[in-house]
Amino acid sequence: MKIIRTVPELSGWRAAVPSTERVAFVPTMGFLHAGHLSLLHDARRRVPSGAGSLVLSIFVNPTQFGPGEDLDAYPRNEAQDFELAESAGVDVVFTPSDPDEMYPSAQTWVNVEGLSSTLCGESRPGHFQGVCTVVTKLWMLVRPDVAVFGEKDYQQLAILRRMHADLFLGGELASMPIVREDDGLAMSSRNANLSPSARADALRLPGFRSEVLRRFGAGARDVTVLLAGATAALAPGVVDYVQAVDASSLQPVDHVVAPTLVAFAVRYGGVRLIDNVVLSP
Ligand code: PAF
Numbered sequence: 001m002k003i004i005r006t007v008p009e010l011s012g013w014r015a016a017v018p019s020t021e022r023v024a025f026v027p028t029m030g031f032l033h034a035g036h037l038s039l040l041h042d043a044r045r046r047v048p049s050g051a052g053s054l055v056l057s058i059f060v061n062p063t064q065f066g067p068g069e070d071l072d073a074y075p076r077n078e079a080q081d082f083e084l085a086e087s088a089g090v091d092v093v094f095t096p097s098d099p100d101e102m103y104p105s106a107q108t109w110v111n112v113e114g115l116s117s118t119l120c121g122e123s124r125p126g127h128f129q130g131v132c133t134v135v136t137k138l139w140m141l142v143r144p145d146v147a148v149f150g151e152k153d154y155q156q157l158a159i160l161r162r163m164h165a166d167l168f169l170g171g172e173l174a175s176m177p178i179v180r181e182d183d184g185l186a187m188s189s190r191n192a193n194l195s196p197s198a199r200a201d202a203l204r205l206p207g208f209r210s211e212v213l214r215r216f217g218a219g220a221r222d223v224t225v226l227l228a229g230a231t232a233a234l235a236p237g238v239v240d241y242v243q244a245v246d247a248s249s250l251q252p253v254d255h256v257v258a259p260t261l262v263a264f265a266v267r268y269g270g271v272r273l274i275d276n277v278v279l280s281p
Contacts, residue, residue: 001086005097010141013092022052025144027135030058030095031075032084035179035187039148040088042176046146053091055142062099063106064130070272075192094142102137110136112159112166118250119155119263120274123240131156132163139169146172152186154261154276155250178275180206186275198269201236205266205275208233208242212262216279221256226279240265240272247278256281 004010017023024043028036044054058081065071078095085093096102110132115121121128139147149157157175164173179187184206185199194202211233212226220226223244230242245252247259256279263276 001082001090002092003082004092004094005101007096007101007141010094014141014143017053022047022145023055023142024052025055025057025138025142025147027057027059027138027147027149029060029074029189030081031077031189031192032081033179033187033189033191035150035152037084037088038176038179039150040085040090042174043146043148044089046148046174049089049091052145054089055092055094055144056085056090057138057142058093058095059102059134059138061102061130061134063103063133064127066124066126069124070190070193073193075189094138102134109133110163110167112163115155115159115162115250118245118252119241119243120265121155121159123265128156128159132159135160136163136167136169139164139171144171146174148174148176150178151175152178152188152274152276154263154278158248158250184210186273188273190271190273193271195269198271202266202268202271202273204234204237205264205268205273209262209264209275209277213277213279216256221281223254223256226256226262234264234266237266237268237273240267242266244279 004013024047026039026043047054060074062071109129111129112132116128149160151157161173183203185202215226227242231239242264243252244260244262247261253260260279261276265272265274
């Protein structure tokens with residue numbers, strides 16, 4: 001497995017890939033878990049060894065963290081990530097040695113309007129500009145035939161699909177479902193920052209998600225009914241948002257008449273967790 005830490009080295013590697021070989025790409029912020037591994041396995045399945053290369057990027061992208069967010073506390077473990085990457089069949093890890101490597105001037109930004117106006121776009125101003133900018137840069141450097149993203153960040157995925165189409169980035173953008181712990185908590189690198197008691201409290205998140213699904217299955221379509229009691233059910237978590245939005249436009253809805261995303265962002269012991277469910281009538 002090749003480790004690349006600079007942009008010129010990555011560009012040089014990419015230029016030398018024969019046109020007969022395919023490139024699969026999984027961008028991450030590291031501290032890999034089973035969710036990331038499902039992306040890597042899917043990418044490796046799409047481009048088997050012998051048919052081309054699997055590239056993993058590990059970069060805790062500072063521009064997608066707002067002031068007071070958890071940039072410094074974001075979990076990191078390079079040695080463990082390299083081991084997991086190797087066992088998942090990764091050929092190349094790109095992990096920039098310094099943020100300046102990715103932001104030579106920090107004057108050029110990529111924004112997707114509309115889809116960024118609700119949910120995390122509203123509660124984390126500037127977050128998606130940081131995500132879109134770094135993914136565009138990575139995409140242009142790696143020039144993947146296919147890149148695979150997780151569906152836990154549903155809004156991120158919707159925005160990146162829009163950006164990928166609008167900027168003619170080429171290749172295919174694929175996604176994989178949320179991977180959960182045995183007790184239902186969605187896998188996230190941030191779970192490592194939960195204290196044992198916050199980890200136990202955080203189970204209220206998948207618990208309430210299941211309750212929303214149960215209500216929907218029992219025929220509820222009115223969003224106030226579907227989400228009734230959310231704040232109490234998620235306590236002691238501090239709710240950032242619990243919102244039902246149209247699954248395509250991501251604009252708020254009152255009734256579920258078309259595929260609807262119910263998205264959650266809740267803090268347990270100060271750790272911000274997200275989860276979601278799509279209700280399809
Ligand atoms: O989903 C993530 O881990 C990040 O937002 C991404 C796509 C790697 C961009 O930094």
